Amino acid sequence: MELISTQSETKNMEEILDKYKTTQLENVIFWFKAASIHDFPKDGGACVKYKDKQIAVFNFTRLNKWYACQNVCPHKMEMVLSRGMIGDQKGIPKVACPLHKKTFSLENGKNLNGDLDAIATYPVKIEEENVYIGFSD
Amino acid sequence: MKHIIVVGNGMVGYKFCEKFIQKPNAKNYKITVFGEEPRPAYDRVHLSEFFENKDAKALEMAPIEWYSNNNIDLITNTRVNSIDKVAKTIETIHANEFSYDYLVLATGSSPFVPNIEGVEKDGVFVYRTIEDLEDTLQYASIIQAGRKEKIKAAVLGGGLLGLEAAKAVKDMGFEPHVIEFAPKLMPRQLDKRSSNVLQEKIESLGITVHLSKITSKILGKSSITGMEFGENDRLDVEMLIVSAGIRPRDELAKTCDLKIGTRGGIWVNHKMQTSDENIYAIGECALFNNMIYGLVAPGYDMAEIAVHQILGENEIVMQDKIDMSTKLKLIGVDVASYGEPFMPIEKGHSIIFEDKTKGIYKRINVSHDKKKLLGGILIGDVSDYNMLHQIYLNSMAIPEDPSQLILPASDGKAAFGDVMDLPNEAQVCSCESVTKGQICEIIENGQASDLADVVSCTKAGTGCGGCKPMVSDLTNATLKSLGIEVKDSVCEHFDLNRQDLYKIIQVKGYKTFNEVLDNHGNGGHGCELCKPLVASLMASINADTANEEYAIQDSNDRFMANIQRNGTYSVVPRVPGGEITPDKLIALGQIAKKYDLYTKITGGVRVDLFGATLNQLPLIWKDLISHGFESGHAYGKSLRTVKTCVGSTWCRYGMDESVSFGIELENRYRGIRAPHKIKGGVSGCIRECAEARGKDFGLIAVEGGWNLYLGGNGGANPRHAELFAEQIDNETVIKYLDRYLMFYMRTAKPLQRTAAWQERLEGGLEYLKEVIIDDKLEIVEDLEQEMQTLVNRYKCEWTQAVNDPEMMKRFNHFVNSKEEDDNLVFVPMREQKMPEPWS
Numbered sequence: 001m002e003l004i005s006t007q008s009e010t011k012n013m014e015e016i017l018d019k020y021k022t023t024q025l026e027n028v029i030f031w032f033k034a035a036s037i038h039d040f041p042k043d044g045g046a047c048v049k050y051k052d053k054q055i056a057v058f059n060f061t062r063l064n065k066w067y068a069c070q071n072v073c074p075h076k077m078e079m080v081l082s083r084g085m086i087g088d089q090k091g092i093p094k095v096a097c098p099l100h101k102k103t104f105s106l107e108n109g110k111n112l113n114g115d116l117d118a119i120a121t122y123p124v125k126i127e128e129e130n131v132y133i134g135f136s137d
Numbered sequence: 138m139k140h141i142i143v144v145g146n147g148m149v150g151y152k153f154c155e156k157f158i159q160k161p162n163a164k165n166y167k168i169t170v171f172g173e174e175p176r177p178a179y180d181r182v183h184l185s186e187f188f189e190n191k192d193a194k195a196l197e198m199a200p201i202e203w204y205s206n207n208n209i210d211l212i213t214n215t216r217v218n219s220i221d222k223v224a225k226t227i228e229t230i231h232a233n234e235f236s237y238d239y240l241v242l243a244t245g246s247s248p249f250v251p252n253i254e255g256v257e258k259d260g261v262f263v264y265r266t267i268e269d270l271e272d273t274l275q276y277a278s279i280i281q282a283g284r285k286e287k288i289k290a291a292v293l294g295g296g297l298l299g300l301e302a303a304k305a306v307k308d309m310g311f312e313p314h315v316i317e318f319a320p321k322l323m324p325r326q327l328d329k330r331s332s333n334v335l336q337e338k339i340e341s342l343g344i345t346v347h348l349s350k351i352t353s354k355i356l357g358k359s360s361i362t363g364m365e366f367g368e369n370d371r372l373d374v375e376m377l378i379v380s381a382g383i384r385p386r387d388e389l390a391k392t393c394d395l396k397i398g399t400r401g402g403i404w405v406n407h408k409m410q411t412s413d414e415n416i417y418a419i420g421e422c423a424l425f426n427n428m429i430y431g432l433v434a435p436g437y438d439m440a441e442i443a444v445h446q447i448l449g450e451n452e453i454v455m456q457d458k459i460d461m462s463t464k465l466k467l468i469g470v471d472v473a474s475y476g477e478p479f480m481p482i483e484k485g486h487s488i489i490f491e492d493k494t495k496g497i498y499k500r501i502n503v504s505h506d507k508k509k510l511l512g513g514i515l516i517g518d519v520s521d522y523n524m525l526h527q528i529y530l531n532s533m534a535i536p537e538d539p540s541q542l543i544l545p546a547s548d549g550k551a552a553f554g555d556v557m558d559l560p561n562e563a564q565v566c567s568c569e570s571v572t573k574g575q576i577c578e579i580i581e582n583g584q585a586s587d588l589a590d591v592v593s594c595t596k597a598g599t600g601c602g603g604c605k606p607m608v609s610d611l612t613n614a615t616l617k618s619l620g621i622e623v624k625d626s627v628c629e630h631f632d633l634n635r636q637d638l639y640k641i642i643q644v645k646g647y648k649t650f651n652e653v654l655d656n657h658g659n660g661g662h663g664c665e666l667c668k669p670l671v672a673s674l675m676a677s678i679n680a681d682t683a684n685e686e687y688a689i690q691d692s693n694d695r696f697m698a699n700i701q702r703n704g705t706y707s708v709v710p711r712v713p714g715g716e717i718t719p720d721k722l723i724a725l726g727q728i729a730k731k732y733d734l735y736t737k738i739t740g741g742v743r744v745d746l747f748g749a750t751l752n753q754l755p756l757i758w759k760d761l762i763s764h765g766f767e768s769g770h771a772y773g774k775s776l777r778t779v780k781t782c783v784g785s786t787w788c789r790y791g792m793d794e795s796v797s798f799g800i801e802l803e804n805r806y807r808g809i810r811a812p813h814k815i816k817g818g819v820s821g822c823i824r825e826c827a828e829a830r831g832k833d834f835g836l837i838a839v840e841g842g843w844n845l846y847l848g849g850n851g852g853a854n855p856r857h858a859e860l861f862a863e864q865i866d867n868e869t870v871i872k873y874l875d876r877y878l879m880f881y882m883r884t885a886k887p888l889q890r891t892a893a894w895q896e897r898l899e900g901g902l903e904y905l906k907e908v909i910i911d912d913k914l915e916i917v918e919d920l921e922q923e924m925q926t927l928v929n930r931y932k933c934e935w936t937q938a939v940n941d942p943e944m945m946k947r948f949n950h951f952v953n954s955k956e957e958d959d960n961l962v963f964v965p966m967r968e969q970k971m972p973e974p975w976s
Binding site: 016034035039040041042043044046047048049052054057060062063072076077078079080083084085086087088089090091093094096098099101103 | 629630650651661662663664665667668669687688689691692695696700702703704751946947949950951952953954956958959960975
């Protein structure tokens with residue numbers, strides 16, 4: 001594993017965020033089969049790799065719903081949201097980033113405790129105990 | 138730059154400096170302070186505490202560095218001999234001359250020793266300075282040596298200070314006697330009936346009171362053997378503390394012919410100016426309105442006036458009426474007196490409530506028209522003092538039937554209204570001159586959002602502490618008026634606080650977050666506040682590890698490692714007491730090298746390995762475990778380290794084996810989840826190389842055992858741990874620690890360190906001793922048993938995880954790929970690596 005990089009390879013914020021665009025159910029043209037539902041913790045999340053994208057997927061068991069969003073937290077641009085804790089704020093399902101507890105709505109991606117940019121969200125469907133994430137590209 | 142010389146470094150002299158340097162234009166002035174005593178200013182009001190802990194530093198108003206940090210020259214051990222007010226110079230006993238622009242005399246007072254025959258004999262002491270106490274203690278230990286029976290000792294004077302001294306005499310192991318010339322105790326503050334109530338209470342504590350006694354002679358050859366009060370009336374005592382009042386120290390003022398009162402005291406005007414306009418006098422040496430004020434609060438007010446005057450704010454002067462109200466705990470009895478405690482019939486009437494079964498006495502004095510409260514006395518129950526005092530100070534309206542102010546309320550509500558009814562100018566904290574308006578303002582403008590903020594912004598409650606309940610009420614009421622919820626419930630999902638949830642989980646035996654939420658929640662789905670809290674409680678109660686329900690664990694516990702700013706983790710294996718073999722040290726190095734980890738020694742003297750990815754964590758731990766390491770819980774709100782010095786095993790000064798005991802303690806409490814992290818320290822001698830007093834629990838080896846300190850921490854608000862028990866053996870240390878930690882785990886708020894918990898514990902350290910040592914709540918058996926259960930159930934959660942394929946599943950960055958996070962970028966730094974800086 002090559003971890004030491006040169007300055008020219010440093011992360012480009014726009015380039016990363018460019019990859020993630022909120023996708024509405026009606027625009028889905030491809031359902032990516034990510035993993036078995038049993039690979040995800042109850043009321044918790046895990047990260048799915050799709051091409052060069054990292055997607056956080058949450059199994060909100062208490063609501064009997066599944067959510068997906070970008071794994072990168074727009075605050076410090078780290079790939080960590082899937083490791084965050086989920087819950088609700090006045091009924092809105094949310095995820096809290098494990099780094100600084102920035103919270104985002106899992107319904108529409110809005111930052112609930114600050115004015116960060118909204119995160120991109122994706123539709124999820126379950127078929128035969130498998131989790132599928134919908135993409136428009 | 139102008140030069141101010143302050144003569145006297147007592148409480149008032151210190152307060153002058155403290156108030157002065159807070160002023161924006163203070164930097165145009167240089168302050169030099171002369172103190173006659175060897176140490177910087179200390180809290181004389183709480184002098185009797187010195188007997189309890191022998192810790193002079195704990196009484197200090199500010200540490201010695203405070204003076205130099207604030208550009209104040211403090212010259213201790215130096216008396217000022219004379220003043221030349223024309224040349225504007227002073228001369229010290231060392232014949233050094235200093236010139237001044239302003240001179241502030243804060244020379245205080247000296248104990249008054251009546252001219253009784255034989256008063257010069259050995260064994261007769263006064264009670265004012267730490268040196269006085271040290272002399273007394275030394276004499277006491279000499280006469281007590283080798284004697285089993287209790288020796289009688291007396292205090293001459295039954296005033297405020299005399300009763301404090303009586304407590305000290307009792308604490309020294311004597312049979313204490315108080316001798317008072319007047320027919321009642323505290324003659325300036327109490328009436329005869331309240332004095333009777335107080336007398337009964339303190340006599341029940343073993344202190345004998347003798348009233349209306351005129352001491353005619355001190356008996357004995359060279360040392361005191363008794364006191365004579367007249368014919369055939371004597372008391373055999375072998376030590377005497379004289380506390381018969383104070384005399385202002387005005388001898389220095391006399392060297393330059395400043396105006397002096399006929400019975401002593403340096404005359405001052407409303408500006409605190411003496412008869413020379415460049416010389417001020419404040420505190421107990423100053424004669425204002427023909428009175429000497431022997432209380433600290435008026436002294437502080439005088440200091441404040443002098444500060445304003447010197448800075449040219451001439452309109453701020455001393456008020457004519459000086460409040461002499463006092464509230465204090467004397468020998469464990471609450472006593473308060475405010476306004477006019479006695480009532481001449483021409484001014485008004487008194488209403489008196491007395492309950493001898495409870496040792497309670499309350500008196501209020503009201504004007505003839507029953508509209509004004511003029512003063513009063515409270516003994517035994519002073520909970521209403523703050524409100525009554527405010528009603529008196531602000532001439533607030535009182536109920537039509539004034540007796541409601543002191544009669545036990547039938548509906549449990551006090552007759553007086555809300556604290557918010559006080560006028561804005563009402564002085565809530567008289568020690569620090571903080572008004573209601575100031576407190577409300579800093580909350581309203583957002584400077585303060587809780588009690589701790591209010592205290593740190595205004596210093597309210599930091600003096601005598603008597604106003605703390607009122608400051609707290611005022612803070613809560615103001616927050617409430619702004620619509621800010623002051624409930625301490627954990628979050629929107631529960632109407633319960635941590636302590637409630639603790640009891641519920643313990644009693645009902647819940648095992649999952651959902652059980653707790655479904656049965657006791659508000660119908661929501663939890664959040665990042667209540668989930669980790671419930672996880673922590675389950676761990677504190679059932680010894681659950683972080684593997685059991687990992688999705689409710691906080692960021693670090695979830696992956697049992699410390700998440701770093703780029704989403705990688707650091708790994709800290711346990712190294713109990715900091716003792717490590719060369720082989721294990723080599724193993725750590727080899728593992729760090731194998732996984733290319735940035736390596737650093739932590740503040741808790743162990744090794745931290747940074748830059749591990751999620752996928753690497755189990756691999757690293759398999760290697761560590763195979764070399765005999767276990768989890769260090771550096772990621773948990775749990776015991777971190779017990780730091781040790783090398784102790785008597787190697788050190789030539791060591792009094793005990795600090796390393797051995799530190800290891801034992803670290804292994805005992807490892808893995809236990811608490812409201813916040815816990816750190817310990819064990820030092821082998823008083824040189825304190827392990828910095829044990831900066832820890833939640835600290836031990837220092839002394840002759841005859843360990844001294845146990847509790848409730849310290851570093852961090853944003855450093856606090857020294859408080860001395861809890863002395864010279865106890867290993868077994869007792871463990872017993873007390875088991876009880877202390879368990880009591881903390883049961884009752885603290887979420888994420889509250891022991892220091893903050895202890896500080897806010899009602900009744901403070903004394904209460905803690907009653908619970909833990911005297912078993913006042915009858916819970917120590919449960920506490921010990923609960924702790925022992927946790928100790929017995931301990932298992933290393935990393936060993937548990939690496940041996941369970943199901944638990945291991947979570948340590949993958951991707952659920953559908955074995956690849957690593959490709960977003961990580963490291964840059965080189967000093968032969969190691971670090972995450973690239975955030976933009």
